[in-house]
Amino acid sequence: MSALVSVQNASKQYRQKGEALHDVSFELHAGQVLGLLGHNGAGKSTLINSLLGAHEYQGVIRIDGYEPVMQRDKIMQNLSYISDVNVLPGWMTVAQLLNYSEGVHPSFNRSKADALLGQTDIKPRSRIKSLSKGMKVQLHLAIVIATNTKILILDEPTLGLDLVYRDTFYRHLLEWFHDGERTLIIASHEVSEIEHLLTDVLILKQGRTVLQSSMESISEDYFILDASDEHRSTIESLKPLSFQKGLGSTKWLLSSQYAAQVEGLGEVYTVKLADLFLALQKEAA
Known part of the structure; x- marks a missing residue:
């Protein structure tokens, strides 16, 4: 079975900041959950942006067989990303966002999204900007799940959420993960919170790998x-x-x-x- 995520000797140099990522390599297949760990400045965001095709890099990266920068339209068909920084359009209502997602993504399952949101307090007519952070994260996850993506990258997804929202988020996440051939990358400072979810771990410091291992x-x-x-x-x-x-x-x-x-x-x-x-x-x- 070919890897859903393949990273070989990935590095990134910035003109003023210098080297942010040095010779990082790993592979992820369906069924693997990678914990991407490191303090601020360790290189996590640089690696994630490389996987998303958000900037140039050195080395070889393949997402479901495609190169992230040159074939970004291809990778986005099966790759989703949720960060701690809310990127949902605040001026839209929830219903408008679902209508938009249904129109632009051919695999979006509207009935699945409606069913997931029906388990929350999120109302279709609510403006996204009026939702709490916990509700926005739930909405974002519902869209990802309804899109049936194969590769999901989470960047501090539960930052600032209370325990109830965190529990709900991870419960829905695991239900989605085990319902298909998928892989998951979680970048988080809450190591103890995500440990039980992981099959593998990659720890970075100053852009370099200090540990790459299976949890076993x-x-x-x-x-x-x-x-x-x-x-x-x-x-x-x-x-x-x-x-x-x-x-x-x-x-x-x-x-x-x-x-x-x-x-x-x-x-x-x-x-x-x-x-x-x-x-x-x-x-x-």
Whole structure:
């Protein structure tokens, strides 16, 4: 099965800012959900804009087999994007936006959009500018789902939303995702919030890849050791990625290559993605 998203040695240079992205490579097939992580300035937005064909780049990128810049009209048939910055036309009513979407996109399913919005408090006659941010995100997602897109990129989609809207958003998102051969990229600072959704993760720092892995491999490659402080010098010699001091003991993030060497020194726990993210960001600094 060919990849829905293929990125090979993608780089981006800005005249004044310098290098924003350096030699990033990955592939995504149907059924994969990639968490794109990194602090501000890590290169996430630059990579997303490259995938969307919004600017020139170096390297090779293919979206469903098409090149994003030269064949942007082709990729937009199966690629959708939702960002934290609202791009829906505020002067339109909800009904007008649905009419417009139905007219410009041949695969738009109006009945599906109406059914999804029927589960919300969004009224067809409401002006989009009068909707809350949560409602706007729900409306945007309903349009994406009704368009039956294959590739969806989310950029901080739940930023500023309360827990109820976040729960509703991700519930509808997962229903859509499992209803077809699709792939999903989620860029977010809320690592703990999206961890359970991911099959893969790509962590960037200063435009470079510091970790590219499946979620399954992360639990195999790293672990947390909670050990008494009397073992501190022994554990420090094993090059821990990070540590968190407690009362009389310390939690260490270690590579699995040292599992046998710390056997019996303390309790072993599965590593959380948020712990690994923070450790790699500090290590790469």
